[in-house]
Amino acid sequence: MVLLFFVLSASASLAHPYYVSICQIEYNRETHALEISLKVFADDLLLGLEKAGHKEVFLGEERENPNTDSHINEYVHSKLKFEVNGNPVEYKFIGKELEDDVVWSYFEISNVEELKTIDVQCTLLTEIHETQSNVIQVDKDKNIKNLLLGRRKTSGVLSFED
Template identity: 30%
Template sequence: MMRMKKAKHMLLPLAMVLFLSFTSVHKFYVSVTNMVYSEEDKAFQITSRIFIDDLDDLMEERYGIKSQLATPDESKLADEYLEKYFRAKFMVEINGKPVKYNFLGKRYDTDVAICYLEIPNINLSDVKSVSVQNEILTDLFDEQQNVVHVKWAGHKKSFVLIKGNNKGMLNL
């Protein structure tokens, strides 16, 4: 009888740990970036969708600011640091040469921040190759996946970039 009580006391914590490990939520770390060539504007227009809570974590971890994105208390420095982070972690090369892009801003859609970028003055007939390096959040989350869709002149190419493989290239 004493052995049975002792076994119950030992098994109960083990059972609780096992139960809780199966019920915990596993977070999915992903961003989606669309890069579309606009014939009308002669520009690559880029939108990048990133979870707001991940960006909040990033701002605090990397820059030490509580950004509180999408709230009335959003930090006045949020846009400045978000642009700074993009410039360090998101790069585009056309024909093997890095190109500058304009960071146009962001807006919110439920739990996602949508960041807008543009590479102006691009003549598509001169473009032979496009390379995208996307390291957004891979410095914070090892499991981060950055999906990139590139669309031009009726064509579409997609790739998934991760920490160890953060660059995708396509020939036009």
């Protein structure tokens, strides 16, 4: 797992040899929410947005399209779906930030009284890169579980039931 974080943190200014996104989900017991942080190479996200019909986004530039956040939200929602405790859930876009050559996007699922299971369907960037890997990491009370998804395996379930 550490290798995946290193790979995603490496500079993407040259064509990067690995196609990885990391989706970290933390259960916040105090707010009864799942806090989602999605880390994607900026150049890959731009390709995904372009394929979805959003051209001239100019991510992180002075001339960035004012609808960029909306485009990212729409794209991610079309590629990432969740069921919590067997029920489909909606999540809201909180914001984004650029860090070197990656984009962090933040989302939240509210009203999660208890996290027993989470079913994740993720096809993020699989339409762009055949070897795209999407790492899903869920943390509930320091109990961390992972899924590795991609073009061949697009969904999985993590259980936190005793």
